[in-house]
Amino acid sequence: MKLHTSIGPNPRVVKMFLAEKGLEIPFVTVDLMGGENRREPYVAAVNPAGQTPALELDDGSCVTEITAICEYIDERHPSPPLIGTTAEERAATRMWTRRVDLKVCEPMANGFRYAEGLRLFESRMRVLPEAAPGLKAVARDGLEWLEGHVQGPWIAGDRFTLADVLLFCFLDFGATVGQPLDPGFGKLTAWFETVKARPSAAASA
Incomplete structure (x- = not known):
């Protein structure tokens, strides 16, 4: 590979x-x-x-x-498992990954493409500059929703999964393009710092 x-x-x-x-x-x-x-x-x-x-x-x-x-x-390469080892675990991971993607990552990314990244993307795809503020607000709303619904130490509960990797990478990116994580989201801020300390975060930067 x-x-x-x-x-x-x-x-x-x-x-x-x-x-x-x-x-x-x-x-x-x-x-x-x-x-x-x-x-x-x-x-x-x-x-x-x-x-x-x-x-x-x-x-x-x-x-x-x-x-x-x-x-x-x-x-x-099933070890360590980052999707799940049972049908129930895999379903939970996929559910939270989808939620993170739709509620945060997609609107955040397009908010960037239509604003700070406009010059790079305007010749490559349809861009809607007028939509950028709304998309950024949608991403923030998604984070507010996550703040109120995440129950465990990790996004999908008690397991570190793809959902954590996905959200961390996009939040770390967002902080560099005008969409920082609101420190008022205490659970997500603590979660972010915990993930940031993992060796994989530095290895992938």
């Missing part, structure tokens, strides 16, 4: 997931700023969606989308 990677929170999710697993695989750096991910040969040979990361398997095929990549890695 090898990982086609670049700057940004999405590739970092997979790199942190790999670090949690103790796995080292070759990285191929894609020039995101230069638009390498949006042209040949990348879109033909690696990911027609023109996005990073992409996990290239030994047979040359590629798995894209961070949740699919991480689930594949977890199945191939």
Whole structure:
């Protein structure tokens, strides 16, 4: 396997997931700023969606989308489990990962793309600058919801999972692009600092 990677929170999710697993695989750096991910040969040979990361398997095929990549890695290397070892654990992880993605990560990322990242993305995708403030507010609302509903030390309860990796990588990114975590969210702030102290956070930065 090898990982086609670049700057940004999405590739970092997979790199942190790999670090949690103790796995080292070759990285191929894609020039995101230069638009390498949006042209040949990348879109033909690696990911027609023109996005990073992409996990290239030994047979040359590629798995894209961070949740699919991480689930594949977890199945191939089940220890330590970051999705779950039972149907119930896997369902809980997928539920919280989906909630984190929809309520926080997606609106946060698009809020950035339509505002601070506008010059980079306006020639690559449809951008809606007028939507940026609302999307950032939606991401904050999602964090407020999480603050009130997270029960355990980790997002999915008593297990450190993909949901934690996903949220941490996006919150760490958000802090650099004008969307810092509100310190008034005490549980999430404490959670963030705990995850930040994990070796995988530094290894994936």
